[in-house]
Amino acid sequence: MKFDIELVGKVGSMALVNKKWGDIDYNAISRISRELRPGYIWVTSGATEIGRIDHIRRNGKEIAGNYSEVKMDYAAQGQTILMNNYRQYIDPKFGVRQILVEHRHFNDPAKKENLKSLLLRCPMQNAIPIVNYNDPLSSEEIDKLELQELAKARKDIVHCMDNDETASQIACLVKCKTLLIYTSTLGIYADPDDESTLIEKITGKDTYELIEAVAQTQNLCKGASRVGANGANAKLEFIKQPLQNGTQVYIANPKFSITEVLSGQAPCTKIFVSK
Numbered sequence: 001m002k003f004d005i006e007l008v009g010k011v012g013s014m015a016l017v018n019k020k021w022g023d024i025d026y027n028a029i030s031r032i033s034r035e036l037r038p039g040y041i042w043v044t045s046g047a048t049e050i051g052r053i054d055h056i057r058r059n060g061k062e063i064a065g066n067y068s069e070v071k072m073d074y075a076a077q078g079q080t081i082l083m084n085n086y087r088q089y090i091d092p093k094f095g096v097r098q099i100l101v102e103h104r105h106f107n108d109p110a111k112k113e114n115l116k117s118l119l120l121r122c123p124m125q126n127a128i129p130i131v132n133y134n135d136p137l138s139s140e141e142i143d144k145l146e147l148q149e150l151a152k153a154r155k156d157i158v159h160c161m162d163n164d165e166t167a168s169q170i171a172c173l174v175k176c177k178t179l180l181i182y183t184s185t186l187g188i189y190a191d192p193d194d195e196s197t198l199i200e201k202i203t204g205k206d207t208y209e210l211i212e213a214v215a216q217t218q219n220l221c222k223g224a225s226r227v228g229a230n231g232a233n234a235k236l237e238f239i240k241q242p243l244q245n246g247t248q249v250y251i252a253n254p255k256f257s258i259t260e261v262l263s264g265q266a267p268c269t270k271i272f273v274s275k
Contacts, residue, residue, distance in 0.1 A: 001246050003175055003176055003177040003246075003247075004120060004175045004176070005039060005040075005041060005119070005120070005123070005175065005176040005177070006039040006040060006176065006177055007039070007040045007041070007176060007177065007178045007179075007180060008040075008041045008043065008167055008170050008174065008176045008178070009032075009040065009041070009042050009043065009167070009179075009180040009181075009182065010042075010043040010045075010163055010167035010179075010180070010181050010182060011028070011032060011042075011044055011045065011046070011254055012045050012046075012163070012164075012182065012183050012184060013045040013046045013048070013049045014049075014184045015028060015182050015183060016028055016029060016044075016045070016046040016049075016050070016082075017046070017049055017050070022053060023053060024053070024081070024085065026085070028254045028255070029085045029086065029089060030085075030088075030089040031254065031255075031257055032089075032182075033085070033086050033088075033089030033090045034089055034090070035257060035258040035259060036086075036090050036091075036094070037091070037128065038122065038123040038125075038127060038128060039123045040128060041122070041128075041129050041131065041170060041174065041176070042129070042130050043132070043166055043170060044082060044086070044131070044132050044163070045163045046078065046082050047074075047075045047079045047082050047132055047135060047136075048071055048074045048075040048135055049074075049078065050078035050081050051074035051075055051076065051077035051078025052078070053078075054077055054078065054081055055074060071135060072135060072136050075135035075136045076135075076136035079098075079100075079136060082132075083096075083098050086130050090128060093126075094126055094128050095122075095125065095126055096127065096128055097122060097127050097128070097129045097130065098129075098130050098132075099115075099118065099119070099129050099130065099131045099132075100131075100132055100133070100134035100136075101133060101134060101160065101166060102133065102134045102160065103157075103158055103159055103160045103161075106158035106160060106173075107157060107158055112173065115173065116173050116174060119170070119173070120174060131166065131167075131170065132163070133160060133161075133163060133166055162238075164181060164234060164235050164238050165238045167179065167181060167238075168241060168242050171242040171245075172241050172242055172245055172247075175245060175247075176242075176247055177247065177248070178247065178248050178250065179239065179242050179248070179249045179250070180249075180250045180258065180261060180262070181235060181239070181250070181252070182252060182253065182254040183235070183251060183252075184253070185253060186198050186252070186253050186267045186268060186269075187199065187200070187251045187252060187253075187268045187269030188217060188220075188221070188232050188236070188251055188269040189220070189232075190220050191220075192220070192221065192232070198268075198269065199217065199269050200268070200269060200270065201269070201270050201271075201272075202214055202217055202269065202270075202271040202272075203270075203271070203272055204273060204274065205273070205274055206273060207243065207244055207246075207273060210243055210271070210272070210273050211240055211244065214236050214240060214243070215236075217236060218232075218233050218236045218237065232251075239271065243272075243273075248270070248272040248273075249270070249271040249272070250262065250268050250269070250270050250271075251269040251271070252266060252267075252268035253266075253268070256268070
């Protein structure tokens with residue numbers, strides 16, 4: 001099977017923040033960045049939380065006001081810091097391109113094709129795209145109204161309110177060989193409260209059997225790492241479409257390098273069609 005992109009990866013907000021110190025986890029960002037290369041597309045969360053941390057450090061308090069507006073303000077402040085850190089650690093011989101997306105880029109055929117072309121040009125131009133949802137200019141209220149209107153005419157609406165969905169949609173858009181989702185856990189657990197129950201493989205002899213195995217695993221999932229996150233169940237739902245396209249999926253923890261995860265040296269959950 002031919003793939004256009006080698007890897008689409010995604011890292012969650014909490015994986016980029018050191019909870020103990022209330023600061024950016026520079027080790028996580030540097031570990032990821034040093035392995036990024038042309039042929040990889042990286043989807044990153046973290047702008048809002050990093051912007052919040054930076055604002056508090058500079059002003060001694062959080063921003064008061066409307067939650068949606070505060071989130072936008074934090075995201076705008078955090079984007080510059082997040083991208084500066086990726087640029088600092090990525091090999092200087094590679095270009096780095098920030099791409100901010102919204103649901104419109106996946107639901108509008110022309111915008112979708114334009115995004116695809118932009119992403120596919122990057123490897124040919126020795127550049128690495130860093131993708132995030134456009135929180136600084138995105139209004140949750142407006143987005144919901146737009147999505148409701150779209151839903152009246154069609155069923156296959158892409159929301160992209162979560163970067164797990166964004167990464168999965170990009171994986172489908174560019175037809176990647178591998179989708180890597182970094183999260184705050186080691187992977188998917190049979191018992192969400194017991195790390196020793198890590199499910200190392202979810203597999204099937206064909207796509208139909210694999211999707212059925214994923215659905216069965218969803219029944220074990222509950223909870224999320226933070227308020228507003230959808231948890232393991234949503235991750236498994238989002239990856240079904242890439243799996244149907246032949247993409248293999250890894251769900252892992254960013255304390256392990258990309259190489260360690262893909263080579264089987266790190267504990268994780270690998271989801272694939274068995275040969």
